[in-house]
Amino acid sequence: xxxxxxxxDRRRLELLxxxxxxxxxxxxxxxxxxxVKRLYFGVGFCQHLLSPAEDAIAAAELAxxxxxxxxxxxxxxxxAFLTKTMDxxxxxxxxxxxxxxxxxxxxxxxxxxxxxxxTVRLVLGRGLNRMVRDPRVPDVGPEHLGGxxxxxxxxxxSLGSAAFRALLRRFGVKRGEAxxxxxxxxxxATGDTGGAPAEGMATAVHLPYGMVASGxxxxxxxxxxxxxxxxxxxxxxxxxxxxxxxxxxxxxxxRDEGAEALPVSEGAFIPLTKLLNxxxxxxxxxxxxxxxxxxxxxxxxFYELDGDRLxxxxxxxxxxxxxxxxxxxxxxxx
Amino acid sequence: MQILTPVAGPEEVEPLVSSxxxxxxxxxxxxxxxxxxxxxAWPNRRGPGPANLRTVDQVVSLQRAAHATEDxxxxxxxxxxxxxxxxxxxxxxxxxxxxxDVLAEVHAAAPVDAFIVTDPGFMALLxxxxxxxxxxxxxxxxxxxSEAVRFLAEDLECSRVILSRHLDLREIRTIRDTVPxxxxxVFLLNDNCYFEEGFCSTTHTMPGFGVYCMTPWxxxxxxxxxxAPISGPEERARWDFLIDEHRExxxxxxxxxxxAGPTKMPLGPCGLCGIPELMDLxxxxxxxxxxxxxxxxxxxxxxxxxxxxxxxxxxxxxxxxTEAKRRAIELRGDPAGCAAGYSCYYRPARQRDLxxxxxxxxxxxxxxxx
Numbered sequence: 097x098x099x100x101x102x103x104x105d106r107r108r109l110e111l112l113x114x115x116x117x118x119x120x121x122x123x124x125x126x127x128x129x130x131x132v133k134r135l136y137f138g139v140g141f142c143q144h145l146l147s148p149a150e151d152a153i154a155a156a157e158l159a160x161x162x163x164x165x166x167x168x169x170x171x172x173x174x175x176a177f178l179t180k181t182m183d184x185x186x187x188x189x190x191x192x193x194x195x196x197x198x199x200x201x202x203x204x205x206x207x208x209x210x211x212x213x214x215t216v217r218l219v220l221g222r223g224l225n226r227m228v229r230d231p232r233v234p235d236v237g238p239e240h241l242g243g244x245x246x247x248x249x250x251x252x253x254s255l256g257s258a259a260f261r262a263l264l265r266r267f268g269v270k271r272g273e274a275x276x277x278x279x280x281x282x283x284x285a286t287g288d289t290g291g292a293p294a295e296g297m298a299t300a301v302h303l304p305y306g307m308v309a310s311g312x313x314x315x316x317x318x319x320x321x322x323x324x325x326x327x328x329x330x331x332x333x334x335x336x337x338x339x340x341x342x343x344x345x346x347x348x349x350x351r352d353e354g355a356e357a358l359p360v361s362e363g364a365f366i367p368l369t370k371l372l373n374x375x376x377x378x379x380x381x382x383x384x385x386x387x388x389x390x391x392x393x394x395x396x397x398f399y400e401l402d403g404d405r406l407x408x409x410x411x412x413x414x415x416x417x418x419x420x421x422x423x424x425x426x427x428x429x430x
Numbered sequence: 431m432q433i434l435t436p437v438a439g440p441e442e443v444e445p446l447v448s449s450x451x452x453x454x455x456x457x458x459x460x461x462x463x464x465x466x467x468x469x470x471a472w473p474n475r476r477g478p479g480p481a482n483l484r485t486v487d488q489v490v491s492l493q494r495a496a497h498a499t500e501d502x503x504x505x506x507x508x509x510x511x512x513x514x515x516x517x518x519x520x521x522x523x524x525x526x527x528x529x530x531d532v533l534a535e536v537h538a539a540a541p542v543d544a545f546i547v548t549d550p551g552f553m554a555l556l557x558x559x560x561x562x563x564x565x566x567x568x569x570x571x572x573x574x575x576s577e578a579v580r581f582l583a584e585d586l587e588c589s590r591v592i593l594s595r596h597l598d599l600r601e602i603r604t605i606r607d608t609v610p611x612x613x614x615x616v617f618l619l620n621d622n623c624y625f626e627e628g629f630c631s632t633t634h635t636m637p638g639f640g641v642y643c644m645t646p647w648x649x650x651x652x653x654x655x656x657x658a659p660i661s662g663p664e665e666r667a668r669w670d671f672l673i674d675e676h677r678e679x680x681x682x683x684x685x686x687x688x689x690a691g692p693t694k695m696p697l698g699p700c701g702l703c704g705i706p707e708l709m710d711l712x713x714x715x716x717x718x719x720x721x722x723x724x725x726x727x728x729x730x731x732x733x734x735x736x737x738x739x740x741x742x743x744x745x746x747x748x749x750x751x752t753e754a755k756r757r758a759i760e761l762r763g764d765p766a767g768c769a770a771g772y773s774c775y776y777r778p779a780r781q782r783d784l785x786x787x788x789x790x791x792x793x794x795x796x797x798x799x800x
Contacts, residue, residue, distance in 0.1 A: 141629075172629065174597070175575040175604045201629075204577030207585065223572075226519035226549075229631035232639050236470075240638045244468035250633075254520040260551025267585070277631075309632055309642065311625035312574075312596050315676045320668065323770065327679045328777055329596050339655055345648035348639070378659055379650045387648075 097414065099129035100167070100300065100423040102136040104430055105338070106151040109137065113158055119426045123304070125406060126424045135159040136423055138169035139430050140201050140221050141310045141396040143177035144317075144333035146170075149187035156193035165195030172202040172223060182208055189213050199273060200224070210268050219271040219300075220255070220264060222307055227253035229308050231390050231399045233279040235351040251282035255418075261287055261297045272299045274419075275306035276409035278399055287418045300421035301413045304401040305391075305428055314395035316340055337394030337430060344397070345379050346388040393430040431709050433735050434615065435728060436721040437512075438480055439488065440495035440503060442728065447496075447510055449729050450736030454496050455513040455546065457482040457721055458489060460532050463525075473529055474515045475570065475627075475634060481722035486535050489514065493540035511543035515721075517568035519628070520549050530559050537563060544589065548628070553586055566590040566615070572628035574601075576608035583612040590615055590714065595622055599707050599776050606711045616708060617775055618716040619731045620723070622683040622699035644680055649673055682772035691763040695734055696727050697773070702734060702758035704776030706742045706751035734761055756784050 101118055103109040112118055112135075120126050137155035139145040152168060159166040168188055170181050182205075188196055198213075200206040201221035209216055228250040238245060254260050255272045264272075274286055287296040312329035316337045382389065391398045401409050413419045435451035437443060443454065457474045459482035469478055476482055483489055494502030496512040514536070516529060529552075533545065537560045544564040547553050548571050556563060567573065567582040569592040582588045590613040593602060597616075606614065623630065624643040632642035639645070651660045651669050660666055681687070685698030701708075701716070708716065716739075718731045738761070742754035759768050768785045771777045 172572060172574055172626070174601050175577075175608070178575045178577060202574065202578060203571070203581040204573075204575040204579075207577045207581045223629045226628075227631060228633060230633045230636075230642060232636060232642070233633070236636060236639075240636055241469045242637075244470060247468050247471035249467065249471045249522050249525060252520070252522045254549070254551070256522060257520060257526065257549070257551045258523055259526065259555045260520070260549065263550050263554050307629075307631065309625040309630040311623070311629060313624060315672065318676070319672055324777070326675065327772065329598070339653055341652050341654055343650040343652065344645075345650070347646055347648070379648060 097129050097419070098133045098421045099126060099131065100134040100136055100421050101132050102302070102423050102425050102429055103155065104137075104139045104427070105145065105147055106154060108427060109151070109155055109158060120424065122426050123424050125410065126422065129422055132162075132164065134165045134167060134421070135162075136167045136169055136199075138199075140169045140171050140199060140223060141307065141430055142314070142394055143171045143173045143181075144330065145335060145394075145430060146177060146180055146184065149184045152184050152188055153191045153193075156188055156191050156196075160194045165197070166193045167197040167199060167219065168193070169199040169221065170201065170205050173205060178202075178204055178208065181205055182212065185209055185213060185216070189216060197271070200269075206267060206269070214268070217271070218267075218269045219273060220269050222273045222275055222302065223310065225254045225272050225274055227275065227277060227281075227285075228279075229275055229277040229306055229399070231278055231308055231346075231388065232348075233277065235348055235388070237351060246279070248282060250279060252285050253281065255286040255297055255299060256284060258287075258295065261295070264297065270298070272297050273423075274299050274301050276301060276303065276401065276412060277306060278401070278405060280405075280408055281412055281416075283415065286416060296418040298420050299416070299418045300423050301409070301419050302423045302425055302429070303409060303413075304406055305398045305425045306401065308390065308397035308399055310396040312395065316342070316392075316394045335394070341428065342392035343379060344390045344392055345385075346390070348388070349386040350388055391428060393428045396430060398428055431705070431713055431739060432715040433732055433739070434715045434717045435732050436718060436723070437492065437496075437728075438721060439483070440491045442725050443492070443495040444504055444507065445725065445729055446732055447508055449732045451510060451732050453511050453513065453715060455515060455721075456489070456492060457515040458532070458536075459484060461485060462532065463528060466528060467525060470633070471525065472518055472634075473525070474517050476721060477635070479722060486532065486539060489536050489542070490540040493542055513544045513546055513566060514542045515546040515568070516552070517546050517548040517570050519570055519631075521552050526552050526555055530555055533563075534559055546592070550586055553588070557587070564589045566592060568592055569594060569617075570628045572626060576605045579605055579609050579612055579614070583609065589613060592717070594626060594628075595775070596626065599704060599711075599779060602708070602713070603711055606713070610712070613714040615715040615717055616701070616713050617699075617719065618701040618705070618735055619718045620685060620696055620698045621719040622775065624680060624683055641684065644684055646677075679772045682767075682770075686773075690727075690730075693761055693763045694726075694730055695762050696731060697762075697764055697767060699773050699775055700762065701775030701779075702738045702762065703755045703774070703781075704779040705735070705738045705758070706746065706754050707776070707779055709739065709742060734758075737761060752781060752784070755779070755781055759784055
């Protein structure tokens with residue numbers, strides 16, 4: 097198992113460079129995987145957070161200095177940002193970034209990189225590796241599913257499909273990225289090779305943050321904007337999300353704590369969407385609170401694995417034959 | 431531009447087609463799938479219920495009605511193509527094998543005109559099992575740029591690409607200009623998403639919980655540089671306003687509680703004003719969303735799209751476009767909603783001389799940067 101660290105942008109890259117322990121003191125669970133061998137750089141969730149080429153080259157220089165490989169993460173993009181993304185990839189190739197890989201979350205980026213830089217190794221990103229990352233799943237039971245059990249496919253992923261892996265190989269993709277959702281993944285979720293490793297696809301697992309949902313409409317970017325440009329995909333953005341994190345407190349209680357899962361009226365569930373938005377300026381202390389919490393950075397919702405869930409994710413990663421990397425996200429990956 | 435309409439059964443075909451539907455799409459949640467994988471695992475983007483057919487026989491009946499075959503209920507009527515949605519984000523090997531059996535049975539009994547698919551691995555399997563079947567790339571595949579469209583159309587051989595819901599007219603124009611030979615489909619009416627549908631990893635909707643993006647969160651805003659919650663009254667007021675507006679926006683995306691306007695037009699997301707530009711771009715098909723909706727809502731939606739499309743005509747020019755948009759706004763009967771723009775699929779398509787666009791931002795202004 098190889099340990100990797102992720103710096104989404106130049107600021108986090110410099111923090112990493114300046115820290116003697118590579119900030120791994122903030123994630124003590126990562127230390128069992130030994131020394132860092134690879135640097136991940138970039139953001140996979142928003143095209144407006146595309147780093148300039150000089151920042152990507154700075155990441156390549158840091159990686160080369162430390163003897164690491166570099167994995168450059170790209171986002172899903174429109175045509176305008178596809179060109180900019182390709183400029184950064186071209187700059188990294190020209191700078192001979194060490195052992196360069198490019199993570200793609202857009203079929204167009206995949207096609208262009210493959211066509212223009214056939215020597216660059218392609219990696220399927222977390223967005224295109226589809227899985228159920230719904231943070232409500234741990235609090236869902238048969239009472240929500242007409243008496244049915246939670247389906248086992250909620251513990252699977254796209255990479256678990258042999259046909260999908262074969263198709264990826266056809267298009268030059270050699271690796272995949274994965275989250276571990278709150279409900280965990282089943283054995284073989286990223287490819288049950290049945291003892292034939294050549295059929296599998298090497299996978300990197302990102303911990304402890306996982307993506308719930310992402311999109312081009314951004315609430316945080318709409319801050320202070322007039323109605324005509326509010327809640328449409330922004331043409332340009334000065335990234336207020338770089339300094340803003342929203343904590344989302346769920347209006348339901350944790351099922352495993354035995355609390356009532358949802359508001360119930362005469363035996364019938366009231367859809368949560370019928371409730372009013374219960375906005376607060378300060379949430380109760382987490383230790384006194386039975387409601388799950390999630391995080392929003394810009395256009396993307398995340399969950400954080402901690403405690404038993406993090407332990408279970410680590411155990412799963414160690415047992416899964418295709419997982420050969422753990423990527424440490426010291427901060428939210430945006 | 432063809433009008434693509436959802437359909438839930440053969441009895442809906444005649445009213446929809448006579449109202450103007452040019453193409454139909456349906457979904458299937460087979461009983462055999464339900465028994466094997468349960469209620470929680472969906473074979474397409476809707477769960478068990480009115481949005482989906484349950485058996486191959488039902489698909490056969492629907493296909494006969496759509497194609498107006500001699501042995502069907504619409505013999506001699508206008509034949510329209512029928513597409514079947516099997517667009518779950520991914521399938522396990524076991525699910526894919528089961529679904530392939532069902533689709534092969536459908537194809538043998540009454541071939542539909544295309545399958546709408548997301549999972550590229552499943553596309554490959556389907557092509558292998560039913561080589562002559564046409565495949566459309568679902569919007570869940572996420573085609574945001576012309577290279578992605580090329581990948582889906584050329585490399586994966588999809589005969590149509592359904593574009594992302596959030597592309598604006600300028601971005602669609604870029605794609606159209608770059609890949610003029612690919613059939614493109616866009617969204618026109620009802621049910622928008624807050625997130626990019628292909629990058630939303632939730633279960634869409636869950637009994638008791640509702641739709642994920644409509645969850646009424648309690649929200650705390652923190653600044654990263656010091657980790658402290660925002661505290662100043664002015665800044666708090668600005669965030670309160672934004673959160674309230676965001677809630678209102680989400681309500682619009684969810685069809686404002688399935689409300690209807692004075693002309694009984696659904697008041698949900700709407701792209702009627704974009705029809706002239708989309709027709710000029712040569713977009714092949716415009717989709718009405720809502721397989722689970724009532725027949726009345728589907729009919730009203732088809733009639734509205736047809737009314738605007740026909741009033742613009744082919745290559746009608748600016749005056750015809752303005753007239754078509756004026757009619758769209760009048761038909762919708764919701765000038766305040768049109769002015770807010772939160773329901774617009776193509777917000778820039780609105781014309782200032784037709785819609786009373788707000789000239790000043792409502793709510794607290796953002797502070798000037800020093």
